[in-house]
Amino acid sequence: MDIHEFLITPAATTRLHGPHDRIVMSSRVRLARNLKGAAFPGWAKKPERIKVMEAIRPAVESLPEMKDAFSEAMDNLGALDKQILVERHLISREHAAKGSGSGVVLNREETFCVMINEEDHLRMQALRPGLQLHEAWRAIDRLDSALEKKLDYAFSNELGYLTACPTNLGTGIRVSAMLHLPGLVLAEQINPIIQSVNKLGLAVRGLYGEGTEALGNVFQVSNQMTLGESETTIVERLDKVLSQIIEHEENARQLLLEKKTKVVFNHIGRAYGILANAHSISSKETMNLLSLMRLGVDLDLFPGAERSLVDELFIITQPAHLQKQFSDKLSAEERDLLRSDMVRDRLKNVNRPSVKPPPAGGTAN
Amino acid sequence: MQCSVCKEKPATVFLTHIENDKMHKVNLCEDCAKKKGVDNPTTFSLADADLLLGLGAAQEITQTPGGVELKCPRCGFSQADFKKSGRLGCPECYQVFAEGLENLLKTMHKGTRHTGKAPEALRQSRDTAERLKLLQKKLAKAVESEDFEQAAKLRDELKHLTPRPIEPAKK
Numbered sequence: 011m012d013i014h015e016f017l018i019t020p021a022a023t024t025r026l027h028g029p030h031d032r033i034v035m036s037s038r039v040r041l042a043r044n045l046k047g048a049a050f051p052g053w054a055k056k057p058e059r060i061k062v063m064e065a066i067r068p069a070v071e072s073l074p075e076m077k078d079a080f081s082e083a084m085d086n087l088g089a090l091d092k093q094i095l096v097e098r099h100l101i102s103r104e105h106a107a108k109g110s111g112s113g114v115v116l117n118r119e120e121t122f123c124v125m126i127n128e129e130d131h132l133r134m135q136a137l138r139p140g141l142q143l144h145e146a147w148r149a150i151d152r153l154d155s156a157l158e159k160k161l162d163y164a165f166s167n168e169l170g171y172l173t174a175c176p177t178n179l180g181t182g183i184r185v186s187a188m189l190h191l192p193g194l195v196l197a198e199q200i201n202p203i204i205q206s207v208n209k210l211g212l213a214v215r216g217l218y219g220e221g222t223e224a225l226g227n228v229f230q231v232s233n234q235m236t237l238g239e240s241e242t243t244i245v246e247r248l249d250k251v252l253s254q255i256i257e258h259e260e261n262a263r264q265l266l267l268e269k270k271t272k273v274v275f276n277h278i279g280r281a282y283g284i285l286a287n288a289h290s291i292s293s294k295e296t297m298n299l300l301s302l303m304r305l306g307v308d309l310d311l312f313p314g315a316e317r318s319l320v321d322e323l324f325i326i327t328q329p330a331h332l333q334k335q336f337s338d339k340l341s342a343e344e345r346d347l348l349r350s351d352m353v354r355d356r357l358k359n360v361n362r363p364s365v366k367p368p369p370a371g372g373t374a375n
Numbered sequence: 376m377q378c379s380v381c382k383e384k385p386a387t388v389f390l391t392h393i394e395n396d397k398m399h400k401v402n403l404c405e406d407c408a409k410k411k412g413v414d415n416p417t418t419f420s421l422a423d424a425d426l427l428l429g430l431g432a433a434q435e436i437t438q439t440p441g442g443v444e445l446k447c448p449r450c451g452f453s454q455a456d457f458k459k460s461g462r463l464g465c466p467e468c469y470q471v472f473a474e475g476l477e478n479l480l481k482t483m484h485k486g487t488r489h490t491g492k493a494p495e496a497l498r499q500s501r502d503t504a505e506r507l508k509l510l511q512k513k514l515a516k517a518v519e520s521e522d523f524e525q526a527a528k529l530r531d532e533l534k535h536l537t538p539r540p541i542e543p544a545k546k
Contacts, residue, residue: 044466046466047449047465047466047467048465048466049452049464049465050462050463050464050465050466052460052462053450053452053456053462053464053465129462151492154492155495158494158495163494164466165493165494165497166469166489167489167493167497167501168487168488168489169469169488169489170489170491170492170493171489172466172469174462174463175461175462175463176476176479176480176483179469179480179484179489180484180489180490180491181489181491181492183491211485234483235483235485236484237480237483237484237486237487237488237489238484238486238487238488238489238490239485239486239490239491240490240491240492241491241492
């Protein structure tokens with residue numbers, strides 16, 4: 011099955027809504043699990059990895075949640091297909107690099123995605139739009155409880171679920187949310203926020219997770235510690251911290267509008283100007299400018315334009331999505347030309363930002 | 376000094392990361408520093424903390440007393456392998472390297488004992504074991520304070536929990 015045909019269209023994904031989705035783009039809870047008596051994927055030889063995969067894959071496929079799922083071995087996926095899954099945040103970049111002995115199972119609604127033989131035998135994730143950490147945790151908890159009846163997990167009373175890396179030991183949980191924080195970046199408040207979030211034992215990462223930059227002012231916040239606390243404690247702490255970040259972002263936007271109106275309008279106006287008129291544009295520049303346009307839509311500077319228009323562009327202008335639409339033999343330069351054509355076309359009915367400040371109190375909440 | 380990531384090129388970027396009064400040092404070559412996004416001080420706060428912690432930790436596990444290199448009998452994984460990858464070989468490695476891991480886990484996590492979810496089958500036996508301990512403590516206390524009525528109640532409860540009858544404490 012072609013993964014591109016299976017996936018929900020970019021346009022449809024932008025119509026999925028959740029609480030606070032103006033700022034929280036998505037919520038995710040991931041659990042790491044391993045099978046008893048088998049070497050971890052990074053240490054196992056190929057035949058052992060294949061054996062593990064052959065035990066796990068049918069067990070995952072047989073879950074009612076995975077009815078009509080997309081299930082494939084990584085060596086059957088082309089480089090472009092894998093990259094598309096990465097751009098949709100369904101698999102990690104590490105998993106995209108895997109070949110035989112690894113696999114992926116994704117349900118129809120794209121609310122569950124299971125990676126087999128990534129760093130651990132099993133990395134299962136529940137995904138939700140907006141801020142829905144508790145919902146995501148409950149969903150993945152249920153999936154895990156169903157799977158434990160079919161698979162023999164490596165578990166110790168002292169150390170909990172045993173994982174390849176000691177950083178994931180215990181609960182094996184990573185709770186994370188993807189946040190769009192242009193206000194805090196423009197107000198130059200993002201670094202102190204990141205530092206205080208770090209102090210709480212939480213990690214702040216870029217758009218594609220570990221070691222990536224915050225393209226498009228998108229940040230991922232997640233827990234780092236997994237041992238010595240229960241899953242619900244971890245979920246609750248993250249939920250609290252996220253509510254505060256949301257508040258800070260809203261305040262920053264409000265303050266920018268009141269005190270630095272010209273600076274904000276300048277940024278948003280220039281972003282629109284380039285996106286609507288460029289004839290060659292890189293993926294990175296596109297994302298950073300789209301972020302500012304998204305802020306502009308949030309602040310009512312583009313009357314009639316929907317946030318979904320920007321969100322869709324955010325997905326379809328990424329390199330692999332662009333290549334899939336045209337041809338997979340595009341050079342970077344050719345991609346930049348096609349990308350700018352696409353963006354110009356999509357923005358042709360969007361008027362340039364209205365410089366009239368929006369009515370007081372009309373936008374922040 | 377060698378780069379601690381690629382182990383090939385000489386290290387030119389030296390990072391010191393202090394967290395909870397514990398210092399972690401990482402040495403990187405220019406290429407690896409760029410790859411990890413730590414070459415630019417403005418994005419430094421985004422630097423991968425796992426990497427920093429993971430590497431600092433890898434140096435710790437090798438310092439076990441005696442200098443004999445441990446190897447997992449199940450999968451053949453050694454301490455040197457851990458130093459290289461920061462990952463373990465198989466679930467059993469956690470028993471083999473338990474001693475060296477203890478301190479490492481303290482620096483990484485909130486605690487060193489799991490308190491979260493457990494597989495259903497184990498959860499029941501774990502809950503029973505904990506309940507048993509608690510009841511036995513209460514029973515000892517009741518006997519000590521000569522509250523025999525309470526002691527009898529507790530003894531019956533204990534009988535319920537265990538398949539075999541409880542032996543009296545002293546014969």
